[in-house]
Each structure stands twice: as structure tokens, then as C-alpha cells.
Amino acid sequence: MKISRTFTAAALLAPAIAAADPTVDAAVNDHILPRFEALVAATSDLVAADCDAGAAWEDAAAKWIAVSHLRFGPTEVDNRAFELAYWPDPRGATPKALHAMLADGNFDVSDASIAGRGFYAMEFLIFDEAFYEYEGTCDLIAALAEDVHANAVAIQTDWQDRYADLIRDAGNEIYRDHTESLQEVYKAVGTGLEFTIDQRLARPLGTFDRPRPARAEMWRSGRSLDNVSVSLDSLTELALILADDGIDAQIAPLVARAHTQIAALSELEGGADLSLVENPAHRFKVEALQQALVDLRVVLGVELGPQLGVIEGFNSLDGD
Amino acid sequence: MRHLFLTTALTLSAPMAFAEVQTADVLATYANIAEAGFADSLATAQTLQAAVDALIAEPSAATLQNAKDAWLASRVPYQQTEVYRFGNAIVDDWEGKVNAWPLDEGLIDYVDASYGGPTDENELAALNVVANPTFTLSGEEIDATQITPEFLEGQLHEADGVEANVATGYHAIEFLLWGQDLNGHGTGAGDRPWTDYAAGDDCTNGNCDRRADYLKAATDLLVSDLEWMTAQWATGGDARAEVLADDAAGLSAILTGMGSLSYGEVAGERMRLGVMLNDPEEEHSCFADNTHNDHYYDGLGVQNVYLGSYTRIDGSTVTGASLADLVGETDAALDAEMQVKLAATMRELGEIKLAAEAGFAYDQMLEAGNADGEALVMGGVNAFVDQTRTIERIVAVVGAGDITVEGSDSLDDPEAVFQ
Numbered sequence: 001m002k003i004s005r006t007f008t009a010a011a012l013l014a015p016a017i018a019a020a021d022p023t024v025d026a027a028v029n030d031h032i033l034p035r036f037e038a039l040v041a042a043t044s045d046l047v048a049a050d051c052d053a054g055a056a057w058e059d060a061a062a063k064w065i066a067v068s069h070l071r072f073g074p075t076e077v078d079n080r081a082f083e084l085a086y087w088p089d090p091r092g093a094t095p096k097a098l099h100a101m102l103a104d105g106n107f108d109v110s111d112a113s114i115a116g117r118g119f120y121a122m123e124f125l126i127f128d129e130a131f132y133e134y135e136g137t138c139d140l141i142a143a144l145a146e147d148v149h150a151n152a153v154a155i156q157t158d159w160q161d162r163y164a165d166l167i168r169d170a171g172n173e174i175y176r177d178h179t180e181s182l183q184e185v186y187k188a189v190g191t192g193l194e195f196t197i198d199q200r201l202a203r204p205l206g207t208f209d210r211p212r213p214a215r216a217e218m219w220r221s222g223r224s225l226d227n228v229s230v231s232l233d234s235l236t237e238l239a240l241i242l243a244d245d246g247i248d249a250q251i252a253p254l255v256a257r258a259h260t261q262i263a264a265l266s267e268l269e270g271g272a273d274l275s276l277v278e279n280p281a282h283r284f285k286v287e288a289l290q291q292a293l294v295d296l297r298v299v300l301g302v303e304l305g306p307q308l309g310v311i312e313g314f315n316s317l318d319g320d
Numbered sequence: 321m322r323h324l325f326l327t328t329a330l331t332l333s334a335p336m337a338f339a340e341v342q343t344a345d346v347l348a349t350y351a352n353i354a355e356a357g358f359a360d361s362l363a364t365a366q367t368l369q370a371a372v373d374a375l376i377a378e379p380s381a382a383t384l385q386n387a388k389d390a391w392l393a394s395r396v397p398y399q400q401t402e403v404y405r406f407g408n409a410i411v412d413d414w415e416g417k418v419n420a421w422p423l424d425e426g427l428i429d430y431v432d433a434s435y436g437g438p439t440d441e442n443e444l445a446a447l448n449v450v451a452n453p454t455f456t457l458s459g460e461e462i463d464a465t466q467i468t469p470e471f472l473e474g475q476l477h478e479a480d481g482v483e484a485n486v487a488t489g490y491h492a493i494e495f496l497l498w499g500q501d502l503n504g505h506g507t508g509a510g511d512r513p514w515t516d517y518a519a520g521d522d523c524t525n526g527n528c529d530r531r532a533d534y535l536k537a538a539t540d541l542l543v544s545d546l547e548w549m550t551a552q553w554a555t556g557g558d559a560r561a562e563v564l565a566d567d568a569a570g571l572s573a574i575l576t577g578m579g580s581l582s583y584g585e586v587a588g589e590r591m592r593l594g595v596m597l598n599d600p601e602e603e604h605s606c607f608a609d610n611t612h613n614d615h616y617y618d619g620l621g622v623q624n625v626y627l628g629s630y631t632r633i634d635g636s637t638v639t640g641a642s643l644a645d646l647v648g649e650t651d652a653a654l655d656a657e658m659q660v661k662l663a664a665t666m667r668e669l670g671e672i673k674l675a676a677e678a679g680f681a682y683d684q685m686l687e688a689g690n691a692d693g694e695a696l697v698m699g700g701v702n703a704f705v706d707q708t709r710t711i712e713r714i715v716a717v718v719g720a721g722d723i724t725v726e727g728s729d730s731l732d733d734p735e736a737v738f739q
Contacts, residue, residue, distance in 0.1 A: 082592075090441055090484065093597055114596040215441070313715065314580060314584065314708050314711070315583075316583065318580035
């Protein structure tokens with residue numbers, strides 16, 4: 001963009017007025033804010049549902065999955081996102097924490113371990129028979145719903161009151177310029193896809209000889225496959241906001257390919273919870289879905305990053 | 321690795337032309353520090369090996385304590401090498417044998433009843449190979465009558481494809497020296513009696529000879545693994561050759577290692593998660609209560625490679641042209657920002673270390689509701705996260721980059737996907 005000499009001179013004289021980057025602005029207005037608004041509405045319904053929370057939990061969990069890639073700024077303050085969602089849980093900390101809380105009868109969850117809070121803990125209480133026997137299960141579900149809603153509201157409020165302007169305008173300590181704010185949004189797409197490929201799909205797949213259906217995300221409620229679908233839709237929405245027309249044309253067929261696989265899997269016994277990874281005749285369909293997402297990740301890395309002029313940088317999944 | 325392993329690697333396409341500082345010299349310093357760090361790790365592991373031999377030959381409270389002291393000393397240089405992991409495949413592919421964590425220690429030896437049995441994730445979580453010379457794994461009978469380095473490395477490590485089945489390396493040895501830390505959030509480390517290695521009727525908790533065999537095999541394996549890695553960084557070694565082969569790739573290795581260790585690994589996986597789970601088992605060295613030092617020397621390793629200076633275990637230093645010199649030549653303000661942030665991180669990690677050494681155990685810091693402990697640990701986390709942002713800025717200055725993702729053919733070779 002060329003800045004006219006007059007404009008530059010005026011800018012030097014006038015107090016600095018921050019200008020929003022149009023792409024980041026669109027990502028905030030058309031993706032981030034409405035998606036968190038939907039989460040707040042769904043968690044409000046979850047609170048209202050009280051003990052009969054199955055359907056309301058499913059809806060709220062899906063709304064969380066749709067923002068689960070937006071892990072920066074308001075979600076990271078006071079560990080809000082971790083309190084909403086602790087998964088994967090390789091050492092079984094969630095059921096352990098819940099059994100302990102129910103045995104103690106202590107439902108003040110605001111200072112509890114993240115393993116005993118959020119959507120994944122609620123899934124155990126609602127869908128796992130091991131927790132039906134406790135007297136306090138219903139009260140704990142209610143307490144966790146309140147906690148989840150409070151965190152969702154805190155994130156939304158923080159976005160509206162503070163962070164939306166920060167990332168739109170840049171020129172501050174967090175985002176020095178628009179390249180840095182654009183990088184943040186771009187990074188979220190890649191990190192989200194990486195999480196689906198490496199956790200939501202690779203964990204249950206295990207190896208051909210040793211598939212691991214019990215490592216699927218939210219298998220108790222049968223949400224494993226739908227989570228992949230919901231996340232893909234949300235990530236596609238954001239990617240299309242960032243991409244120009246040429247890259248849109250490359251993204252669309254890959255997303256369609258992934259959705260074809262998801263639709264085929266959803267028709268099959270053991271598709272919803274991905275337990276069909278144990279079935280050699282169907283397992284390859286999960287692998288094909290994973291490959292479609294890997295190919296999409298490549299397009300984003302090779303085409304979208306350079307188009308935006310940003311590098312992906314580091315994310316929280318780096319490391320083991 | 322079995323699972324898709326997606327780690328960010330920064331590929332720098334065009335390093336800037338620098339007037340004075342030669343990139344090749346910066347890379348040579350980086351390789352020299354690696355060689356010295358792994359050589360120091362090897363030397364201290366050999367001291368540990370001698371102490372373990374002495375413990376087994378003449379079990380006593382004193383010989384057990386000597387072995388523990390040697391283990392603690394061996395961690396000082398080793399943790400400073402962790403900054404070499406994520407940028408160098410040759411280190412990352414090897415590291416799992418040496419420093420894998422967290423572990424289901426019941427695989428190895430006896431544990432307290434509160435530990436529980438097999439879990440959904442791990443059928444072998446309570447196997448106790450010390451007490452069981454044969455066992456069944458996925459329907460197959462396994463012969464563990466001889467506990468050798470080959471058995472630990474080839475059959476028991478990551479058995480059944482479970483990463484928590486850590487059979488080798490520093491943390492397996494740590495468990496065999498200290499035992500479980502049963503103090504919960506209280507002070508105090510594991511308290512294994514020396515008689516766990518005693519002969520005949522003095523033997524406590526059974527199978528003292530097999531426990532000694534295990535300790536000996538794991539320690540010998542650690543030494544041979546470190547010998548191998550030291551050679552990779554010596555003149556003519558593969559790791560050194562790889563770093564020196566290409567200026568852009570070499571700088572990318574340095575920055576990738578600094579950023580990935582700072583953010584995803586130490587700040588995330590090892591520090592923040594422990595605070596949020598309030599779990600004293602979520603300590604990198606949970607048996608020895610040495611976690612404050614683990615974090616401290618990880619942070620120091622990052623600072624070392626940026627400043628191009630490493631202080632060896634004998635007090636001598638390895639120094640040379642550094643990334644700091646390179647960045648400072650182009651953007652002095654950015655170099656200053658990086659140095660300030662690295663120093664701030666070391667101060668935060670130093671506060672954790674001094675509190676722990678003065679009696680405020682890392683376990684206590686992790687307890688729910690312990691605001692001072694949480695503030696200490698989160699101070700370290702925030703500093704690591706903050707320095708990662710500046711590392712990203714350096715990536716942008718040193719060379720316009722794009723991204724490659726390791727571990728998948730289609731990702732490593734993006735062109736192949738479009739053919």
C-alpha cells in the first residue's frame with residue numbers, strides 16, 4: 001500500500017490514530033466474536049439445563065470445539081481455556097479428580113485442578129456410569145456448568161472490551177505491527193488443524209496392530225467424529241477470511257474431500273466415536289480423512305503464509 | 321515416532337548478509353557448545369556409573385547417597401543440552417531413550433498401594449519387572465530373566481507403544497535411586513532405603529539382585545548413549561556436519577530449538593500443566609525433587625546458545641561468535657530486547673530455584689490454593705512465553721521464513737502432494 005506524502009505528514013502532526021488491518025478486522029468481526037458469542041449462549045443453556053444436561057452439554061461442547069483453535073489473548077488469561085478443556089489426559093487425571101471431588105463432597109470448583117473442570121470432566125459425569133452412583137453427581141454437574149459459563153463469559157467480555165481493539169489496531173506491546181497480529185490469526189488455523197491431525201485422529205488410530213479407540217476425544221458421548229467436523233468447518237471459515245481467491249480455490253476441494261470422508265464414516269457402526277479404528281476394513285477411512293487434513297495443512301503452510309507475508313512461528317504444541 | 325509428530329521447524333530461506341559476523345562462525349560456536357555440553361554430560365554420567373557400581377558392590381546409606389549426589393550433578397550439564405533437541409533431528413530422535421518423562425514407574429519396581437494398577441492407557445503401568453522375570457505383553461511371553469541394556473532398550477522401553485513406559489534414561493535411574501515421593505504436596509523427596517540393594521536377608525522389598533541389575537543396566541546404557549551423542553558433535557560427527565552444511569538451516573536449528581523448548585515444552589508441558597493440575601507427580605524430577613534445577617538449566621541452555629557462551633563443569637568456558645552478535649549487527653534494539661528477556665527468564669527461574677533450595681519444595685508450589693507457589697511457577701512460564709515472542713521477531717529479521725512440519729512425508733515434501 002502506498003501512503004501519500006501528505007498523509008504521512010499529517011500523521012506526524014496529528015496524534016497517532018491506530019488503523020485496523022482489514023483482514024484481521026474481518027477475522028475478529030466475522031469469526032472470533034460471533035463464535036465466542038455462540039459459546040456463551042450455549043453455556044447459558046447448559047446452566048439452565050441443570051441435571052438433565054446431555055443435549056445442552058453436546059451443543060455447548062460443539063461450540064467450544066469451534067473456538068478451540070483460538071488459543072491466544074483472552075483464552076490464556078487466568079488459564080481460562082485450560083479450565084474449560086483439559087484434553088488429552090494421558091494419565092487419567094480427570095476421572096481421578098472427579099472421584100476425589102465427589103468423595104469429599106466439595107463442589108467449590110473454582111480452585112480445583114483443571115482435570116476436574118470443564119467440558120471433558122462434565123462428559124464423564126453425564127455419560128460414564130461409574131459416576132452415576134454418587135449422591136452428589138447432579139450438584140457437581142451444576143457447579144461445573146456454572147464454572148464453564150463464567151469462563152466463557154469472561155473470555156467474551158475480555159475480547160469485546162480489550163482484545164478486539166488490541167489485535168485489530170496493533171502498534172502495542174503485544175502486536176507491534178499488523179504483521180504480528182496477522183501472524184497470530186494465521187497461526188491459529190495451523191495449530192487447530194495440527195491438533196485435529198495429531199490428537200483427535202492420530203490418538204485413536206494408534207498403529208495398525210494396536211489401535212486405541214479409548215484414546216478418542218469425547219468417545220463416551222460419541223462426539224469424536226463430529227468434533228473433527230465442527231473444527232474443520234470453523235477453521236475453514238477462518239482460512240477463507242485470510243486467503244485470497246487463488247488459495248480459496250485450493251482449499252475448497254480439500255475441505256470437500258475431508259467432508260466426504262466424514263460423511264462416509266458417520267454412516268458406519270463405530271464411526272461417531274471412532275471405535276472403528278479397530279476394524280481393518282474401515283480403519284483406512286479414518287486415515288484418508290487424516291490425509292486430507294494433512295494436505296490442507298500443506299496448502300496453508302506453503303501458500304497462505306507467504307500470501308500473508310507471515311511465518312507461523314511457535315505454538316504450544318511444539319515439544320513432545 | 322509412532323504418532324504423527326508435528327513440530328514447528330523454521331526454515332529460513334535467505335539469511336541476511338552480515339558485514340562482520342560470519343554465520344559460519346556462529347554455527348561453529350553452536351556446535352562447539354553442544355560438543356562440550358554432551359561431553360560434560362558423559363563425564364558426569366561416568367561418575368554416576370562408578371558410584372552405582374560402588375553401591376552395588378557395597379550397599380550402604382553412604383554409597384546410595386554418593387550415587388544420588390552423582391545423579392544430581394549429572395543433570396547440570398545435561399539439562400543445558402536440551403536446547404539442542406527440537407532443532408536437530410539427530411538429537412530429538414535419540415532423546416526419548418535418555419530423558420523421557422513422565423513415567424509410570426510401576427512398570428519398573430514396587431510402588432505404594434495408592435499408585436493403583438493398570439490404567440485405560442497403560443496395561444503395564446504396574447508390571448514391576450524387578451519382581452517378575454517373565455510376563456505377558458500383548459499375548460506374547462516376555463523373558464526378562466536377564467535385565468540387560470539390550471532388554472531395557474529393545475523390549476521394555478515404550479512397551480506396548482505407551483510412552484509412559486519409560487524403562488531407560490535419567491528418570492528411570494532417578495526412580496531406582498530415590499523411589500516414589502510419597503510426601504504429596506509436603507516437603508521431602510523419595511526415600512528408598514539403601515537396603516533395597518542389600519544382599520541376603522538384609523534385602524528389603526524383595527529382588528535386590530534384580531533391582532541392582534536394572535540400575536546397572538540403565539546406567540551403562542545412559543553412558544553409552546551419551547558417548548554416541550558426544551561423537552555426533554565432535555569434528556567429523558553427523559550432527560556437527562548437518563549444522564555447518566547450510567547457513568540458513570543452521571540458524572533455523574538454533575532458533576527452532578530455542579523457541580520450541582521455551583514455549584511448548586518447558587513453559588507448557590512441564591511447568592504450566594503442573595500448576596493447573598495441582599499434581600505433585602507433574603514434576604520433571606518428581607522422585608529426587610530436583611525440578612527447580614531442571615527448569616533452571618533448561619533456561620540457561622537457551623541463554624547459552626544465544627550468547628554463544630557455555631561454562632563447563634570444570635569452570636572453563638566455550639565461547640565464540642554468537643547469534644547475539646549477528647542480530648545486534650542488524651538490529652541492536654532487537655538484540656537488546658532478547659538479552660533482557662533471557663536475563664528476565666533466568667531471574668524468574670532463579671527465584672524458583674532459591675525458594676526450593678531454601679525449603680519451599682516444588683511439590684508445595686503446585687498445591688491447589690498455594691498462591692505464592694503458583695506465582696513463582698507462573699513467573700517462569702510467562703517469562704519463557706515472552707522470550708518466545710522475541711525469538712519469533714528474530715526469525716523475521718534473520719531471514720524471511722516459511723514453515724516446514726516434521727514427521728510426515730507429505731509435509732516434509734510438500735511438492736509431492738501436488739504432483
